[in-house]
Amino acid sequence: xxxxxxxxxxxxxxxxxxxxxxxxxxxxxxxxxxxxxxxxxxxxxxxxxxxxxxxxxxxxxxxxxxxxxxxxxxxxxxxxxxxxxxxxxxxxxxxxxxxxxxxxxxxxxxxxxxxxxxxxxxxxxxxxxxxxxxxxxxxxxxxxxxxxxxxxxxxx
Numbered sequence: 001x002x003x004x005x006x007x008x009x010x011x012x013x014x015x016x017x018x019x020x021x022x023x024x025x026x027x028x029x030x031x032x033x034x035x036x037x038x039x040x041x042x043x044x045x046x047x048x049x050x051x052x053x054x055x056x057x058x059x060x061x062x063x064x065x066x067x068x069x070x071x072x073x074x075x076x077x078x079x080x081x082x083x084x085x086x087x088x089x090x091x092x093x094x095x096x097x098x099x100x101x102x103x104x105x106x107x108x109x110x111x112x113x114x115x116x117x118x119x120x121x122x123x124x125x126x127x128x129x130x131x132x133x134x135x136x137x138x139x140x141x142x143x144x145x146x147x148x149x150x151x152x153x154x155x156x
Contacts, residue, residue, distance in 0.1 A: 001073050001124070002033040002154065003117055004041070005143050007065045022100065025140030030114040031059060032083070032121075033068070036076045039156070042083050044091045044111045051086040051116065060156070067143070069151035072126040079124045086116065095135045106135055114142045125149065 006029040008020050019028055031043035039056035048054070060066055073079055092110030097103070111119070111134075118137040122129055129149045137145070 001071045001076050001079055002035065002039070002068050002156075003071055003121060003142070003146060003151075004031045004033055004060070004066050004068045005029070005139055006031070007067070009062075009065065019138075023138045023140040025138070025143070027067075027139040027143055030117040030139040030142050032079075032117050034076055034080055037080065042080075042086075042116075043113045044086075044116045045113065046091055048091075050088060050090045051111065053083075053087060063156060066156075068154050068156055069146045070154050071121055071124075071146070071151055073124045074126060079120060082123070083120060086111065098135050099138070114139045118142050118145070121146070125151075127151065 005027045007026045008016060008028045016028055020026065031041045033039045033041045033056065040053050041056060041059040042051070042053045044051045090110035092107045092112050094105045094107040095110065095115055096112050098105040114137045115134045119134045122131065127149045129145050
């Protein structure tokens with residue numbers, strides 16, 4: 001299993017630039033990719049209004065804007081089986097609001113990208129990762145969690 005981090009484009013809309021200001025990072029999005037499914041990606045996305053599995057090519061249009069790590073898991077098929085429970089569920093701006101404000105506004109039926117990716121990585125990685133509430137994990141902090149866990153950075 002891979003986790004990918006998308007960098008903010010220079011010409012990104014203002015709402016995306018706000019994320020850069022909040023996190024102090026060049027990363028705007030985190031996504032899981034499954035090698036047994038030809039690198040199909042699974043994430044919570046605003047563009048699809050929720051959690052979906054999409055072909056690699058429709059997600060990674062500009063590979064130079066992405067950084068990838070291999071997350072060691074025992075059985076990727078088990079991970080895919082687990083994430084299918086989220087397919088079709090919504091993207092959560094409420095959970096992002098909880099992260100930003102510290103208030104309990106969580107929507108248990110929806111997630112945002114790095115929240116979902118962290119949950120899956122923390123459950124299935126063979127290498128332990130830092131334990132934090134999933135709704136507090138930004139793409140930037142997840143990038144650091146992966147780096148600190150020693151996950152191998154890979155080129156695709």
